[in-house]
Amino acid sequence: MFIGFYTTGPEKGHRHTHTVILLHGRGSNCYEFSQEFLASKACKCADHPQSLRSLLPGIRWVFPSSPATELDGAIYNGSQWFDMGTISNPNDTAYIHTDGLKGSTELVLDIIAQEEKLISHEKIFLGGFGQGFVPAYMAYFLKGKRFTGLIGLCTWLPSDAFGEIKWNLEAVRNIERQERSATPMFIAHTYDEDVFRVDEGRKVRDTLTQKTRGAVEWHEYEHSRHSIGNDDIYDFINREIFTTPRRGNVR
Numbered sequence: 001m002f003i004g005f006y007t008t009g010p011e012k013g014h015r016h017t018h019t020v021i022l023l024h025g026r027g028s029n030c031y032e033f034s035q036e037f038l039a040s041k042a043c044k045c046a047d048h049p050q051s052l053r054s055l056l057p058g059i060r061w062v063f064p065s066s067p068a069t070e071l072d073g074a075i076y077n078g079s080q081w082f083d084m085g086t087i088s089n090p091n092d093t094a095y096i097h098t099d100g101l102k103g104s105t106e107l108v109l110d111i112i113a114q115e116e117k118l119i120s121h122e123k124i125f126l127g128g129f130g131q132g133f134v135p136a137y138m139a140y141f142l143k144g145k146r147f148t149g150l151i152g153l154c155t156w157l158p159s160d161a162f163g164e165i166k167w168n169l170e171a172v173r174n175i176e177r178q179e180r181s182a183t184p185m186f187i188a189h190t191y192d193e194d195v196f197r198v199d200e201g202r203k204v205r206d207t208l209t210q211k212t213r214g215a216v217e218w219h220e221y222e223h224s225r226h227s228i229g230n231d232d233i234y235d236f237i238n239r240e241i242f243t244t245p246r247r248g249n250v251r
Helices: 030-039 098-115 130-143 169-178 198-213 232-241
Strands: 006-009 018-023 059-064 124-129 148-152 185-190 216-223
Touching: 006 030, 018 030, 018 098, 018 130, 018 169, 018 232, 030 059, 059 098, 098 124, 098 130, 124 130, 130 148, 148 198, 148 232, 185 198, 198 216, 216 232
Parallel strands: 018 059, 018 124, 124 148, 148 185, 185 216
Antiparallel strands: 006 059
């Protein structure tokens, strides 16, 4: 299965200190998502808003792209990490293509392995937007190691589908180990999100709070469909770069 990438950073004259791997949503691609994400501004200086890339110059940004062609037997014809048939009922496991989800998760694990040749896994943020968070989430658990942070934006988790995927014994042990980790997590959603509604985001927050010992930072935004708060993302990334992880839930 072919997968493309868009990477940028660190900024000229800055040492590579951390990597952020972010997966796009359904129907998008690495370049489209990266340009939108990195071009939006964070207002840390009210008179001179800056992009996340400028505010975090030591980061290498990695944006993978899902398969550009239709998955075998897929109902939806656009790019996607796995087929889910319809978004009207995202938790209907009858429409979740578990083989596609497993394959995309393994691809994300390969991406992480490539980045680990450049920097420690403890200096990698992992996450995704919409559907892209799902294989990122699974890769996080299967890796069985601590990351700097986990980021989920306007997303949901098809938890029942996870139980239908057959992992090997080592993978199962890694999942159990990761549930005891303390990786900080940033989960955000908008009220007017019409792909995965805000209630799904709240379920993600609650699931991660229950399954892990990591601090779960939750944000809800009133507008800007399919977008997130760059100020909050900057604060989360910047804080986790320079501080040790905390335990407990932050809301």
